[in-house]
Amino acid sequence: MRMPSSDILVIGGGPAGIQAARGIADLGYKAIVVEKRDRLGGMPDEAGYAALTPDMRDTGEAIAEMVAPILDNPGVELRFGTTATACTGVAGDFNVTLQKADGAAEDICVGSVIICTGFKHFDPGRETQQYGYYQYDDVITLVDCERMLKAKNFVRPSNGEVPERVCFIQCVGSRDRQIGNEYCSKVCCGVASKEAIEIRQQVPGCRVFVFYIDMRMYGYWENEIYWPAQEKYKVNYVKGIATEVVRKGDKLIVKGEDTTLRRPMEVPMDMVILSVGMEPSEGTEAMAKVFGVKQNKYRFIETIGGALDTVSTTVSGIFAAGACTGPADLEDSTSSGGAAAMKAIACVRKANTQIPA
């Protein structure tokens, strides 16, 4: 009988995957990281985030710091432009087929797998959400806004002018039963408030409104983002539900209900920013199928054990960390990446002990 492998396959090179790979190497095991893109960093890099929430640290700098320990690390093998397409075997002895973009395939033997394939942003043109994202140039998403802020070029896409009034509409694609996403995406309140502050910093003459159901700046974000946004940067938070965006001449009209004043509202804006939530990425959905792990009703990967185990899946030896298991902030991803590395190593140790050579 051949020896099972003690190598661990990490799928996805974002924050959770980087943290997991680092932990595996630090403990003397080998991590094989496959990433479909040609670089590490995951969504913060791919989407071009300007600054991280809540500390507003430069994203590029933070990612470079995060990535450094796994570059030129003998315990980490990086494979870019690669995905996993098939898996057979059991915990301690998986055979996984890796495929490059050019179609070249290779089978590798690993003892355990950690899926870290993250999320994608909700597409605001999908289904019942009708905020005119694909109709009006001046309706953008949190991600578009982030890119503009990073380029220090926060202007109206329609005419290049500096906006005088912009608003964020919260919970686009989250807390929405009509589209089936009942969950809260956790980070959009904080991200919107961070961007609201940055808009006020870059375009001090622009008034900024946030239409929200509940502002969810949990933990320290309350003090780090929410209070400064209101007090120092005079962002206007309006508890209200925006149901429609229409164009009127040169302006966008946001229609809805101001739930504090309990009356319909129709407010003119130069730009509308949709706070899009999280959905499972294509990679997450594909890996769930390749590795046969159960997905929850939102198609994120289901972890078992409730709050007592955030990284084990329905298949022994296959773990998941970060936003592929559901809405997660960066802290969640780095913590669960570390916890998953721990469980994956424990798994290969156990398999090596139990199976005779």
Added chain:
Amino acid sequence: MRMPSSDILVIGGGPAGIQAARGIADLGYKAIVVEKRDRLGGMPDEAGYAALTPDMRDTGEAIAEMVAPILDNPGVELRFGTTATACTGVAGDFNVTLQKADGAAEDICVGSVIICTGFKHFDPGRETQQYGYYQYDDVITLVDCERMLKAKNFVRPSNGEVPERVCFIQCVGSRDRQIGNEYCSKVCCGVASKEAIEIRQQVPGCRVFVFYIDMRMYGYWENEIYWPAQEKYKVNYVKGIATEVVRKGDKLIVKGEDTTLRRPMEVPMDMVILSVGMEPSEGTEAMAKVFGVKQNKYRFIETIGGALDTVSTTVSGIFAAGACTGPADLEDSTSSGGAAAMKAIACVRKANTQIPA
């Protein structure tokens, strides 16, 4: 030169500490767990939680499952009725003085330390919060309520009668600048809503109100707790700020402002439940001093590296996990417990490699 120790000291036997100890043992290292109480389980056990948020799983059962892997485990040494009182040395070679309740002291040598000393509930009698907790028997906290629900004895403490109207007041000791706790405690919205459901289950005739600023049921809690509370259990959520509780005859009168209706409110209740937030436990404050790690402005232990590292402290080789670093839910605690075990093992491995025997 003597060999540095590769044992790891885990301080605190709650969810984060249990998870850390388990991880350490699973990877072939030895965890020495010191716990000041005479049993494991931490705050969920000490405070007598009835059921866990959000899945309403029986707490005793969940804790037993969590604890089992570290009982009779050769990789885990449990020391009850014990605290750490002094520490000298450096990462890889710490000398820690442990003291039993009877005063007996012993020095041990460990390579790394993980502090998991958790939080305490805000004392609603302290400072400016004047909801009459120490004046009126029928004003209780989330923790008191949990105990009554566990005993299936949800009655008015003042007269033993079944209440007809009860309310929760959110953010007691959280999001409160007057007392200096600007942070959000993360879990109280979910816990209050869970208890509201349980009250409706145990006392179907009782109306339940929740006075809140923002309801923060992030992630899946939205669908698991918030929707059922509103729809199936008819809990009444009122966006409003309660400023005072006074007694009038047999009733408690909650005074404040209904911010949706924008008018003062004065509502009679049979019982008032204060949703008390998290503050650092005495153990957390004591351990910060013993190990010389920096505390943040709220006196929780400060982790360094922002979102990229949730468990490293200002002292190399000393890590922290769970609610001793700030408000945390159970998922946060189990994830960070695992991540801390990983970092602590990496630390002792590195020290063993670098220091010649």
